[in-house]
Amino acid sequence: MANDRINADFTQRVVIPTETMPWIPSPQAGVERRMLDRIGGEVARATSLVRYAAASSFPAHEHALGEEFLVLDGVFSDEHGDYPAGTYVRNPPHSRHTPRTAPGCTILVKLRQMEPSEKDRLVVDTARANWRDGGQSGLATLPLCVIPGREEVALERLQPGTALEEVDCAAGEEIFILSGDLRDAHGQYGKGTWIRNPPMFRRALGSSGGAIYWIKRGHLRRMPS
Structure with missing residues (x-):
């Protein structure tokens, strides 16, 4: 993996039903990946799903430009603690862990996508956090991280039959569907679908049966290269 480029044109919309993707073994035994976007080799700017087998581990390493992940199932652990499904973690640049x-786990993880100035570690147990009114009928939001002028990360929940207003993704967004279904003018999307909308893309989300999804917006103001 000298210099992989996977979905590396960030001006293009990408929609991936990840549950149909094969799991690719990583160099570490017991760890597999589904690569969603990537620029680089084993040290890469990357967005991936990573699956750890029961009783597996990964060698100690440093995240020079940070790491952000959401535990989708199981329990992820390191020397700092145990993180059950629903936990959101940000490890800042130059942090280390093992x-x-x-029991095994699956995480949605983003690597090397933080500003060097970010210093604080963040852990949010979404199972215990409070949902807020999202400002539109049928929408609730659970903020995970807000960095003014740079990015916002949240969980959002739509009630069955919700139709949201059209919005302009001025600085891009990513969505990962945790449960339920979403739709927009471009298609319908089920659990496990990852969507990356480029800057200036317009969309109006809705849901027939209700949905919970992870969303990250504002982070594509400066296109990766």
């Missing part, structure tokens, strides 16, 4: 898991 990942492991007892």
Whole structure:
């Protein structure tokens, strides 16, 4: 993996039903990946799903430009604690850890996508956090991280039959559907679908049966290269 480029044109919309993707073994035994976007080799700017087998681990390593992940199932652990499904973690640039898991786990992870100035570690247990009114009928939001002028990360929840207003994704967005279904003028999307909308893309989300999804917006003001 000398210099992989996967979905590396950030001016283009990408929609991936990830549950149909094969799991690709990583160099570490017991760890597999589904690569969603990537620029680089084993040290890369990357967005991936990573699956750890039960009782697997990963060697100690540093995240020079940070790491952000959401635990989708199981329990992810390191020397700092145990993180059950629903936990959102931001490890800032130059942080170190030694990942492991007892029961196995799957995470949605983004690597090397933070500003060097970010210093604080963040852990949010979404199972215990409070949802807020999202400002539109049928929408609730659970903020995870807000960095003014740079990015916002949240969980959003739509009630069945919700139709949201059209918005302009001025600085881009990513969506990962955790449960339920979403739709817009371009298609319908089920659980496990990852969507990357480029800057200036317009969309109006809705849901027939209700949905919960992870969303990150504002982080594509400066196109990766």
